Amino acid sequence: MGKKGLDTKEHIKKIAYQLFVDKGFKEVTMKDICDNAGLSRGGLYRYYESTEQIFSEIISSFLTVQNTELQEQIDNNISAIDILNQLLEKYRLEMLDARNSLSLAICEYFSKKRIEENDNLLSQQYQMSFSSWDRLIQYGILRGDFRQVDSRTIFDLILFSYQGVRMYSLLMNISEDIPQRIIKQIQSLLIPVQKLEEYK
Amino acid sequence: MGKKGLDTKEHIKKIAYQLFVDKGFKEVTMKDICDNAGLSRGGLYRYYESTEQIFSEIISSFLTVQNTELQEQIDNNISAIDILNQLLEKYRLEMLDARNSLSLAICEYFSKKRIEENDNLLSQQYQMSFSSWDRLIQYGILRGDFRQVDSRTIFDLILFSYQGVRMYSLLMNISEDIPQRIIKQIQSLLIPVQKLEEYK
Numbered sequence: 263m264g265k266k267g268l269d270t271k272e273h274i275k276k277i278a279y280q281l282f283v284d285k286g287f288k289e290v291t292m293k294d295i296c297d298n299a300g301l302s303r304g305g306l307y308r309y310y311e312s313t314e315q316i317f318s319e320i321i322s323s324f325l326t327v328q329n330t331e332l333q334e335q336i337d338n339n340i341s342a343i344d345i346l347n348q349l350l351e352k353y354r355l356e357m358l359d360a361r362n363s364l365s366l367a368i369c370e371y372f373s374k375k376r377i378e379e380n381d382n383l384l385s386q387q388y389q390m391s392f393s394s395w396d397r398l399i400q401y402g403i404l405r406g407d408f409r410q411v412d413s414r415t416i417f418d419l420i421l422f423s424y425q426g427v428r429m430y431s432l433l434m435n436i437s438e439d440i441p442q443r444i445i446k447q448i449q450s451l452l453i454p455v456q457k458l459e460e461y462k
Numbered sequence: 463m464g465k466k467g468l469d470t471k472e473h474i475k476k477i478a479y480q481l482f483v484d485k486g487f488k489e490v491t492m493k494d495i496c497d498n499a500g501l502s503r504g505g506l507y508r509y510y511e512s513t514e515q516i517f518s519e520i521i522s523s524f525l526t527v528q529n530t531e532l533q534e535q536i537d538n539n540i541s542a543i544d545i546l547n548q549l550l551e552k553y554r555l556e557m558l559d560a561r562n563s564l565s566l567a568i569c570e571y572f573s574k575k576r577i578e579e580n581d582n583l584l585s586q587q588y589q590m591s592f593s594s595w596d597r598l599i600q601y602g603i604l605r606g607d608f609r610q611v612d613s614r615t616i617f618d619l620i621l622f623s624y625q626g627v628r629m630y631s632l633l634m635n636i637s638e639d640i641p642q643r644i645i646k647q648i649q650s651l652l653i654p655v656q657k658l659e660e661y662k
Contacts, residue, residue: 286573365629369569372633373486384634415643422626422644423619429565429629430622433572434584443615444622447651 271309274299275323278316283362287317287370317371318383320364325387329394342402343453349398350445353424357441360431369429392417399452408452420448471509474499475523478516483562487517487570517571518583520564525587529594542602543653549598550645553624557641560631569629592617599652608652620648 263271277299281290290313296306310316335345356362372384395417402408423444427436450458463471477499481490490513496506510516535545556562572584595617602608623644627636650658 366569366573369566369629369632373566384630388634412643415647418640418643419619419623419647422623422630422640424622424626425629426622426624426626429569429625430584432569434588440618440622443612443618447615447619451647 267309270301270305274301274306274309275316275320278313279320279364282317282320282364282367285367287313287367290367314371317367321368321383321387325390325394329390332394332398336397336401342398342405342407343457345398346402346408346449346452350448353420354441354445357424357427357431357444358436358438360436363428363432365425365429365432388421391421395420402452407457409454411452416448416451419451467509470501470505474501474506474509475516475520478513479520479564482517482520482564482567485567487513487567490567514571517567521568521583521587525590525594529590532594532598536597536601542598542605542607543657545598546602546608546649546652550648553620554641554645557624557627557631557644558636558638560636563628563632565625565629565632588621591621595620602652607657609654611652616648616651619651 274295278290278295281294281298285294292303292306292310292313295301295313295316296303299306310319332345332349392414396413399408399411399413399416403410427441427444430436474495478490478495481494481498485494492503492506492510492513495501495513495516496503499506510519532545532549592614596613599608599611599613599616603610627641627644630636
């Protein structure tokens, strides 16, 4: 696929992303996407056959981007604490940004199918996301930036509390201090006290 | 309301609970509840006017039961560690029991409305649930069972990681070790090392 094709796909995903955020998964149609992206039916179907295909590609792109960025920072020998704080700051902002949450769409998309069918996509994502966090945590331990922790435990805590807050943020007002408390706790699990002091 | 009326309400809530678990919130009708509870239309409407009313009562009962049980155990001077472990064990089993999760129904129920309307019910529940956990944590600190922790931080971590796992459990297979890791981490945040050893 040439550059023009790739650009069009990016454009479609960006438009579709906002529609999924606004309306959930069930209520978005291929026609909505055509209309909002300024494409003809043929123009859209050249790239995607269904909203499901677009949705699953959007979800995958998130992780790919995060993995690539993380690896670059590690390759550039940036402090693990800086990388961590930057990631957690991103998560914090996302937790507060209820209007941009895909949680309802994710709920609807995956609950339409049997768990076994999802398992490929979601379990894969869980694994990919873990291996990216594991890389960061091992790197931090090796550099002496982090405590000797079990990276899976920390990862589960980060992932699920993040998802829990994002789900709740659709349902009630999440005050600033909730993500802040969670993030502070995760930092203190990873970063030894004296290093935490240095970063204040 | 006499005992018979209260029993009928309990029966209705039990039947409705299973329907909400199986079908989410949107697809359950008052007729479904009549049919499954073996009640006439009039019999049901004497107690509840809508599925919304039944749903919000189900959610409230959970918390009331948890609060009452907790207070009883504290009044009986039971070790805070025992109370904690019992609660966490209950949470662990619920996290693994995807088929009994109300998460999809909760998502659908609350996302139907504007956040401001929900705020009464959900924020109230968040506060109630916090005050019950806070009571336990302060009691544990006072008895010397727990470390000097910030109870709100621990509460947020427990609540949101629990909710995150419950949501995910609708979508993918949650292996036994995920809730186990989360619970072990929470225990070790609360219980000092030497006390943890005693309980192994």
